[in-house]
Amino acid sequence: MNPSSAPEMGTAQEQASRILPEPASRAPLGIVAGGGGFPAAVAEAARAQGREVVLFLIRGFADPALERYEHYWFRLGSLGGVSAKARARGIRDVVMVGTVTRPRVRDLGLDWTMMRLLPRIARLFRGGDNHLLSGVLGLVSEQGFRLLGAHEVAPELLLPAGVLGAHAPSEQDRADIARALILLQVLSPFDVGQGVIVVDDFVAAVEAAEGTDSMLRRYGEMRRNGRLRFAAGKGVLVKAPKKGQDRRIDLPSLGPDSIKRAKEAGLAGIAFEAGGAMVPDVAGLVEAADAAGLFVMGVSSCEDEA
Numbered sequence: 001m002n003p004s005s006a007p008e009m010g011t012a013q014e015q016a017s018r019i020l021p022e023p024a025s026r027a028p029l030g031i032v033a034g035g036g037g038f039p040a041a042v043a044e045a046a047r048a049q050g051r052e053v054v055l056f057l058i059r060g061f062a063d064p065a066l067e068r069y070e071h072y073w074f075r076l077g078s079l080g081g082v083s084a085k086a087r088a089r090g091i092r093d094v095v096m097v098g099t100v101t102r103p104r105v106r107d108l109g110l111d112w113t114m115m116r117l118l119p120r121i122a123r124l125f126r127g128g129d130n131h132l133l134s135g136v137l138g139l140v141s142e143q144g145f146r147l148l149g150a151h152e153v154a155p156e157l158l159l160p161a162g163v164l165g166a167h168a169p170s171e172q173d174r175a176d177i178a179r180a181l182i183l184l185q186v187l188s189p190f191d192v193g194q195g196v197i198v199v200d201d202f203v204a205a206v207e208a209a210e211g212t213d214s215m216l217r218r219y220g221e222m223r224r225n226g227r228l229r230f231a232a233g234k235g236v237l238v239k240a241p242k243k244g245q246d247r248r249i250d251l252p253s254l255g256p257d258s259i260k261r262a263k264e265a266g267l268a269g270i271a272f273e274a275g276g277a278m279v280p281d282v283a284g285l286v287e288a289a290d291a292a293g294l295f296v297m298g299v300s301s302c303e304d305e306a
Contacts, residue, residue: 028052029153030091030145034098035061038150038157038253041280042097043069045154054089056082061100076100083143097150150278151251159254159298161274165286167295169269172200173236177271177299179203180238185301188243194252197267199235204228212239212252213261220265232266233293240273240301252277254296256288263292274298 029046033039033055039062043053055062055071062073074082086094141147151158163169169177176198183196183203193207197219205219216237222228239252254270254277262270269289275298279285289296 026051027090027092028054029148030054030056030086030089030094032056032058032094032096032098033062033066034058034096034100035063036099036253037063037255037280038278039063039066039098041157041278042095042150042154045157054086054091056086058098058100062098079143083145086145092144092146093148094145095148095150095153149251151275154278157278157280158275159272159277159279160282161298161300164282164296164298165289167269167289167293169236169271169295169297173268173295175201176236177238177297180236180271181240181273181299181301184238184240185243191242194242195237195239197235197237197265199228199230204230204235212237212258216261216265216267223266230266233268235267236269236271237262237265237267238271238299239277241276254279254285255281256284259285259288259292259294259296262294267294269295269297271297271299273301276301 029051031039031043031046031053039055043055043066046053053069055066055069057066057071057073059073059075072082072085179201180196180198180203183198183206184194187206193209193212193215195207195212195215196203197205197215204222205215207215210218219228223230223232239254241251252272254272258270277298285296
């Protein structure tokens, strides 16, 4: 080999390294952010790992405080524009986190990319949330991104097993939890909500399209108006992912607000599937539960026990 050719080869290698995509583990992480505190918790966890983050904030849902990170605002129907920005930024991995209520198709603000997919999008709305969100993940994957779950980016935010805090469930509470877990597993094929309230073996409320908070308010109102005659401090809210659910999307979440709403409803405590719920601030959660006199517990799912 002619030694004089070595500098030219080195230059070619340098040029190739600039052309080849950056490994996903070193490329910025794209975080599609809905409402609540979880987008910030996931962003901070990723940054603690030394990873750069870029947030894509969903208009009408994301907290404006997230503008402290590098960010872009977008409407739910502008997939094409968001994908172009993400690719230009070198993003290859994307995580979707935060609350988003189901929009109407006409409210999406569709760009040209989404307009071409309109018949397919309309079909996604004909079913439960898991059907819709799984379809959305498919659309994002087709844009060339790798979809990660928040639990993959920040596993330290997953609810651990066992009792958290000073208060423990009674034997009846544990029986109610077991009954609730069986019910949630049976309901999974129908793609309804992820939560249920059981009191003294009685199924008092099942989460559907209204969401967990509205279910808790409904249960509390039924207690107050005498429709349900249960004393305060009885009953359990139990939440778990649906059987076969893609855990990259819509994992249940738990925080101090959850404790407040369960207390207002008159429950004894909350049980979530261990490893199946996200908790951005465990210390804050335990403090709120202890102050409210409620127990919080991470439990094994029926599938784990099978």
